[in-house]
Amino acid sequence: MKMDGAENFYRQFHDRTFKYGERPLDPNVRLAITAEQSYLNSRPGQAAVIVASELLCRLSQKVSLAFADFEFDQTFSGPFHGSAHSCLIDRMQSVAPPGQFTAEPARSNDYIIHLGSQGDSWIAHGSDWNLYTGPSPSPLGKAQSANIFGSCLATISAIAQIFGHRLPGELKPTVANALSLESSATDQTDWLPPESYLGELWFVGCGSVGSAVAYFLALAGYKFDAVLFDKDPIELENLTRSPIFHFDHVGEPKVESVGRFFALFNINTKAEPRWLHESSLWAERPAGRPDLIISAANEHNVRFQIESQFPCPQIYGTTGKNWLSNVFRHIPPGPCSSCSFPPSKKETSCATGEVTDTQNPEKKVDAALPFLSFAAGLLAAAEISKLQLSNFPYSKDRGFFEPLGGKPLYSTDIKHRDSCVCADRHRNVHKSVLQGTRYEALCFTELAI
Numbered sequence: 001m002k003m004d005g006a007e008n009f010y011r012q013f014h015d016r017t018f019k020y021g022e023r024p025l026d027p028n029v030r031l032a033i034t035a036e037q038s039y040l041n042s043r044p045g046q047a048a049v050i051v052a053s054e055l056l057c058r059l060s061q062k063v064s065l066a067f068a069d070f071e072f073d074q075t076f077s078g079p080f081h082g083s084a085h086s087c088l089i090d091r092m093q094s095v096a097p098p099g100q101f102t103a104e105p106a107r108s109n110d111y112i113i114h115l116g117s118q119g120d121s122w123i124a125h126g127s128d129w130n131l132y133t134g135p136s137p138s139p140l141g142k143a144q145s146a147n148i149f150g151s152c153l154a155t156i157s158a159i160a161q162i163f164g165h166r167l168p169g170e171l172k173p174t175v176a177n178a179l180s181l182e183s184s185a186t187d188q189t190d191w192l193p194p195e196s197y198l199g200e201l202w203f204v205g206c207g208s209v210g211s212a213v214a215y216f217l218a219l220a221g222y223k224f225d226a227v228l229f230d231k232d233p234i235e236l237e238n239l240t241r242s243p244i245f246h247f248d249h250v251g252e253p254k255v256e257s258v259g260r261f262f263a264l265f266n267i268n269t270k271a272e273p274r275w276l277h278e279s280s281l282w283a284e285r286p287a288g289r290p291d292l293i294i295s296a297a298n299e300h301n302v303r304f305q306i307e308s309q310f311p312c313p314q315i316y317g318t319t320g321k322n323w324l325s326n327v328f329r330h331i332p333p334g335p336c337s338s339c340s341f342p343p344s345k346k347e348t349s350c351a352t353g354e355v356t357d358t359q360n361p362e363k364k365v366d367a368a369l370p371f372l373s374f375a376a377g378l379l380a381a382a383e384i385s386k387l388q389l390s391n392f393p394y395s396k397d398r399g400f401f402e403p404l405g406g407k408p409l410y411s412t413d414i415k416h417r418d419s420c421v422c423a424d425r426h427r428n429v430h431k432s433v434l435q436g437t438r439y440e441a442l443c444f445t446e447l448a449i
């Protein structure tokens with residue numbers, strides 16, 4: 001792909017941010033990531049640094065890693081090994097070749113993003129499932145586990161706030177919990193450690209949110225078998241909202257990029273560069289497969305395709321208008337995805353923040369901000385990990401992340417919709433289709449209804 005300089009690159013790179021009605025950050029301000037040393041010595045702190053660099057290179061032309069270099073914890077795999085500086089700079093440059101990404105101490109005119117429990121004028125800190133952003137020091141207790149979800153969401157939440165408030169001098173104190181999806185801390189430490197096996201996961205849609213779910217499952221170190229459905233190729237405009245897509249991947253099918261990322265983690269993957277309704281894998285799916293569907297797609301009546309076929313549990317994220325990310329959980333025979341997204345054009349476009357591409361009115365583009373896609377992917381990956389914990393479920397079926405709201409995390413029930421396709425499903429047929437699947441025991445219980 002030919003590019004006439006950095007300006008043209010960045011105009012196209014930030015296209016979805018413009019379509020969302022926002023401006024990119026000032027290209028002349030360098031963002032510097034600093035971190036508390038004890039945080040960097042922990043797996044959650046290292047994950048926070050990884051996510052900060054992946055996200056900031058998609059928001060700013062200049063990023064400096066202003067913390068001392070370290071070797072990644074050996075529980076990370078895939079591309080995250082060896083020197084953090086060299087790995088993260090290489091990844092940032094692969095996303096945005098014209099960007100200026102360096103590893104050097106912060107300068108006086110840099111804007112500082114500080115990760116850890118204490119330090120600068122404001123901090124982003126995660127401990128187990130809890131997250132805090134605001135003035136130093138953090139009110140959260142010491143981490144009892146190597147769980148990365150609290151620290152990653154703290155980082156994403158802080159970056160959303162600095163984008164929304166245009167690099168503010170301070171952040172107001174905010175606490176939330178990614179296990180219960182509440183805007184307060186808890187001392188629950190149930191978590192699923194790295195290397196745990198999640199079953200056979202079918203990703204229906206590998207765009208921004210689908211690839212973000214994939215990224216956070218792999219970063220958390222989980223093992224699974226994956227089938228990836230998506231016919232779309234990667235465009236330059238897609239790079240900012242996916243933590244996996246790089247500049248060199250432009251033009252290739254999204255499933256190939258995600259599949260190659262999974263291969264780095266030795267995750268067995270079948271890439272299916274087709275829409276779900278065109279796939280024989282889906283049409284000829286035997287009873288007992290898959291264990292979970294990550295339905296991160298909206299096109300081609302895909303929800304009806306899934307819901308009319310006695311589906312297994314589904315978990316996915318969405319991004320919406322007004323600075324919102326959601327995570328959805330559908331455990332049969334509870335309210336389904338078509339209860340949430342009725343097959344009406346108007347409601348679907350409203351819920352997903354789609355807008356019409358003015359160059360091509362037939363084509364709907366999914367406008368969202370980078371940190372909203374990252375958050376939707378992280379929340380869905382975290383929810384998938386909760387399926388195997390003994391006290392599941394920890395929240396209601398639909399979770400909300402609103403980084404600029406007074407309550408960053410909360411959840412609500414999803415209601416059955418009258419005349420939805422799920423009302424006609426024969427229970428005994430559905431139970432027999434789910435027989436032997438990994439999350440069968442969660443279905444057809446009182447909790448699921």
Ligand SMILES: [Zn+2]
Nearest residue numbers: 336339420422
């Ligand atoms: Zn339904």
